[in-house]
Every structure is written in C-alpha cells, then in structure tokens.
Amino acid sequence: MAKIAAYRRPNPETQPAYLHPAYASSIKRAPAKSLIYLPQTLSEVTGPSFTTAAIDVKACDLTHQHSGDPLGERIIVSGQVLDEDGRPLRNSLIEVWQANAAGRYLHKRDQHEAPLDPNFTGCGHTLTDAEGRYRFVTIRPGAYPWGNHHNAWRPAHIHFSVFGAGFASRLVTQMYFPGDPLLPFDPIFNCTADENARIRLISRFDWENTIPSQALGFRFDIVMNGREATPMET
Amino acid sequence: MSRQATTSQTVGPFFSIGLCTAIKENLVGAGTTGERVTIEGRVLDGDGKPVPDAILEIWQANSYGKYSHPEDQQDKPVEPSFAGYGRVPTNDEGKFRFTTIKPGRVPDLDGKLQAPHIAVSVFARGLLRRLVTRIYFPDEPANATDFALNLVEPSRRETLIAKKIASGDLKWDVVLQGSGETVFFDCGL
Numbered sequence: 001m002a003k004i005a006a007y008r009r010p011n012p013e014t015q016p017a018y019l020h021p022a023y024a025s026s027i028k029r030a031p032a033k034s035l036i037y038l039p040q041t042l043s044e045v046t047g048p049s050f051t052t053a054a055i056d057v058k059a060c061d062l063t064h065q066h067s068g069d070p071l072g073e074r075i076i077v078s079g080q081v082l083d084e085d086g087r088p089l090r091n092s093l094i095e096v097w098q099a100n101a102a103g104r105y106l107h108k109r110d111q112h113e114a115p116l117d118p119n120f121t122g123c124g125h126t127l128t129d130a131e132g133r134y135r136f137v138t139i140r141p142g143a144y145p146w147g148n149h150h151n152a153w154r155p156a157h158i159h160f161s162v163f164g165a166g167f168a169s170r171l172v173t174q175m176y177f178p179g180d181p182l183l184p185f186d187p188i189f190n191c192t193a194d195e196n197a198r199i200r201l202i203s204r205f206d207w208e209n210t211i212p213s214q215a216l217g218f219r220f221d222i223v224m225n226g227r228e229a230t231p232m233e234t
Numbered sequence: 235m236s237r238q239a240t241t242s243q244t245v246g247p248f249f250s251i252g253l254c255t256a257i258k259e260n261l262v263g264a265g266t267t268g269e270r271v272t273i274e275g276r277v278l279d280g281d282g283k284p285v286p287d288a289i290l291e292i293w294q295a296n297s298y299g300k301y302s303h304p305e306d307q308q309d310k311p312v313e314p315s316f317a318g319y320g321r322v323p324t325n326d327e328g329k330f331r332f333t334t335i336k337p338g339r340v341p342d343l344d345g346k347l348q349a350p351h352i353a354v355s356v357f358a359r360g361l362l363r364r365l366v367t368r369i370y371f372p373d374e375p376a377n378a379t380d381f382a383l384n385l386v387e388p389s390r391r392e393t394l395i396a397k398k399i400a401s402g403d404l405k406w407d408v409v410l411q412g413s414g415e416t417v418f419f420d421c422g423l
Contacts (some may be wrong), residue, residue: 004305006341006422007422008239008277008422009420009422009423010239010423011238012240013243013423014239015242015363016238016241016242016243016363017281017362018361018362018363018365020362023244023362025244025279025359025360026285026348026360026361026362027360028279028280028283028360028410028411029279029280029285029358029359029360029361029410029411030279030361030410030411031358031365031410031411031415031416031418032280032411032412032415033415033417033418035418035419035420036385036386036417036418036419036420037325037385037419037420038366038382038419038420038421039343039380040421040422041340041341041342041343041381042301042305042306042308042340042341043293043301043340043348043351043353044421044422045303045305046293046301046303046305046306047293047303047319048293048317048318048319049303053269054256057369076410082236082237084236084237084238084239085237086237095252095255095256097248097249097252097253098254099248105248105251106251107247107248107250107251109248109287110247113320121251122251122252123251123252124252125252125256130362159243159245159246159249161245161252161253162372164423165307166303166422167293167421167422168421168422168423169422169423170291170355170364170422170423171239171240171423172242172243172244172245172357172364173240173242173243174239174243174244174246181255186297188243188362189243189400190246191241191243191362192241197238197241198241200238200240200241200337201240201241201243208300214300221400223237223238223239223240223423224239224240224338224423225239225402225423226237
C-alpha cells in the first residue's frame with residue numbers, strides 16, 4: 001500500500017472567504033452552502049506537471065513579443081516559489097497576465113478609455129528552476145478604474161497563476177507594488193482578515209536585480225501549501 | 235517565522251489574456267485507450283445567469299485508473315498520449331465543452347476503489363479562491379459506494395453526477411449559488 005501525505009489546508013485568516021460583499025462580483029457567485037471537507041486521496045495529491053517542452057522560453061520576457069518596445073517603465077519581477085516548509089518547487093508552471101502601462105488590458109471586455117499598446121500583449125509564462133526561482137521582464141502596469149463602487153480603482157497588479165505539485169496545491173493570486181496609495185481602498189487586496197497575509201502580496205523593491213540604466217527590480221516570493229508530516233496508509 | 239501559503243486572489247475578468255494561451259478542451263491523444271466522452275454544460279450564478287468569464291481546470295486518471303504523476307505508484311499502465319489535464323473556458327453564454335475519456339477507478343484512503351470521477355477547479359471573476367468539485371458518471375453502480383459521494387447529503391449528490399443527453403454526450407452544470415447549488419469541496423489550498 002502506498003502512503004499519502006496530504007497537503008496542508010491554509011489558516012482561514014490568511015485566505016479570503018468566498019463571500020466578500022465589498023467585492024460586488026462575489027455576491028452572486030459565492031456558494032451559499034458550506035464546502036464539504038474532502039480528505040485528500042490519490043486524486044488530490046497528484047496533479048498536472050509541465051515540462052520545458054510545453055514552454056516557450058521567450059515567454060518570460062513580455063517586452064519582446066512584438067516588433068517594437070512597449071511603452072512604460074521596464075521592470076524585472078523575480079522570486080522563488082517555496083512550500084510552507086521551505087522546499088523549493090521545481091518545474092512549477094507560472095503564468096502571468098496584466099494591464100499595460102496605461103492601465104488597459106488587451107481584452108474585448110475592457111472598456112477603459114486608455115490606449116492599447118500594439119507592442120504589449122501582457123501575458124507570459126515560465127517554469128521555475130531547480131531552486132524554485134522564476135524571472136519575468138515586463139513593464140509596470142497602470143492602475144485602472146472599475147465599476148465595483150463609486151470612484152473605484154484597482155491598484156497596479158500582476159496576476160500570477162501557480163501550479164503546485166498536486167491538485168490540492170493550486171494558487172492564483174495577484175502581486176502588488178510597494179507604496180501604492182490605492183491599496184487601502186481595494187476590496188480584492190483587503191479580502192483577508194490577516195494583515196500580514198495582505199502585506200505578503202506586495203512585492204519588494206529589489207536593488208539586487210535592478211539593471212543599471214534599464215529596469216527596476218521587484219521581488220515577489222510565493223508560498224504554496226506544505227505536506228502533513230504523517231502519511232496516511234492507503 | 236514559519237511560512238504560510240500565499241493568499242489567493244481572483245482571476246478577475248481578463249484572465250483569458252494569460253490563461254487561455256494554454257486552453258485544452260480535448261484531453262485525448264492518438265492511441266489513448268478508453269471510452270471517449272464529451273462533457274458540456276454551463277456555469278451559472280445565484281440568479282441563474284450564465285457566467286461568461288469562468289474557466290475550469292480538469293484533472294483525471296487514465297482509463298486504467300492511473301494518474302500521470304510520480305506519486306501514483308500503482309502497478310497500472312501510464313499512457314504518454316494522456317496527461318489527464320484540461321483547461322476549459324466558458325463562452326459568452328456561459329457554456330463550456332470538453333472531450334476526454336472516462337477514467338478508471340483509483341483507490342480511496344481505505345484502499346477501496348472510488349467511482350470514476352474527474353476533479354475540477356472553477357475560477358471566475360467574483361471568486362476570490364478557486365472552487366473544487368468532481369464530475370461523476372451516470373449509470374455507474376460504483377457511485378453508490380464512492381467515499382466522496384457518501385460525504386454528501388443524498389439530495390445534493392446529483393449535482394456531482396453528469397447526465398446523458400440525446401446526443402450521447404454528457405451534461406454537467408456548475409451552479410455557483412442558490413437552488414441546485416453544486417457541491418463544492420474543501421480539499422487544500
């Protein structure tokens with residue numbers, strides 16, 4: 001019989017509730033009934049894996065996907081994906097998407113009256129290396145208005161999708177920028193009870209990875225859930 | 235300081251820029267064994283309105299009941315043509331559709347075989363975290379003894395079981411809230 005060590009469930013204070021009325025879109029989409037606790041089986045501790053064959057090595061540079069340079073401030077966003085026990089996640093697929101420097105997404109439903117940039121699509125992906133590290137070159141996204149409430153503006157952010165090693169370890173999050181004055185007003189950023197959990201969504205200015213005359217660095221480390229110490233006999 | 239898992243945030247309305255480059259609505263490759271099935275349905279909100287900005291991720295075993303993953307140590311064949319992973323967005327009418335094979339049975343924590351099932355993650359604008367559910371198959375005697383279905387009160391189990399429709403395909407809707415709300419599981423991050 002194989003043994004299964006389950007993935008840990010997060011501290012509820014550090015994760016959003018489904019219903020968060022300040023975020024209007026959650027009101028009709030959050031389940032009304034309680035989730036049912038599912039012990040993790042082979043179906044949950046296994047999950048999709050990705051190899052370099054599925055990856056476009058150029059997709060980690062969002063500033064070189066077109067013939068010209070995108071407008072805006074070039075930045076380097078890099079970090080490490082670890083689990084709660086400090087183990088690096090190797091070959092983890094990371095996908096990112098974001099608005100352009102003017103705060104406009106290349107998406108048919110984005111009606112914000114800001115210009116599109118023909119040299120910026122705003123999407124990228126990469127695999128983490130043997131130490132769980134990743135690195136993207138992109139431009140700093142702009143803030144943009146949205147219809148959630150009167151004078152609502154999303155702080156500048158980059159969406160991150162991360163695959164852990166199993167189905168029970170899957171994360172989609174958003175990275176924010178230090179010092180953004182919009183953060184205190186944003187219901188999505190402020191969705192958790194735990195203030196430290198919110199602060200961990202804010203990248204840090206990264207002098208070490210700043211390239212002279214070229215690009216500022218920002219560091220964003222991502223933590224995936226760890227495994228229970230005691231495997232269950234199966 | 236001990237680490238804690240990063241906080242989840244919604245995919246928002248514009249995820250198709252990033253996540254739709256890796257759409258996979260046909261999981262079946264050349265030579266994949268097993269009964270082909272096409273599953274279609276809609277994602278609906280608490281008013282019964284279609285959700286045009288949702289995306290499902292699929293994870294399942296192959297027809298032998300073997301996952302393409304190093305932690306599956308069962309002595310069963312792996313099929314290089316079948317990774318078991320899919321990614322399926324909804325369209326403007328909230329509809330989705332994907333083609334796969336009916337998975338074989340995999341063990342539960344007691345070593346008993348679970349009924350054939352597909353693990354599903356649901357992401358959408360308005361969902362600050364993903365929702366996790368399962369698709370089971372109609373006319374499947376093993377459903378009666380499946381450990382996960384038996385965690386669910388009988389009146390709600392049918393939300394997890396696809397229905398056969400006239401075309402021969404299967405239909406399975408995701409109702410996020412309200413009457414007929416789909417059963418969602420708490421299973422990790």
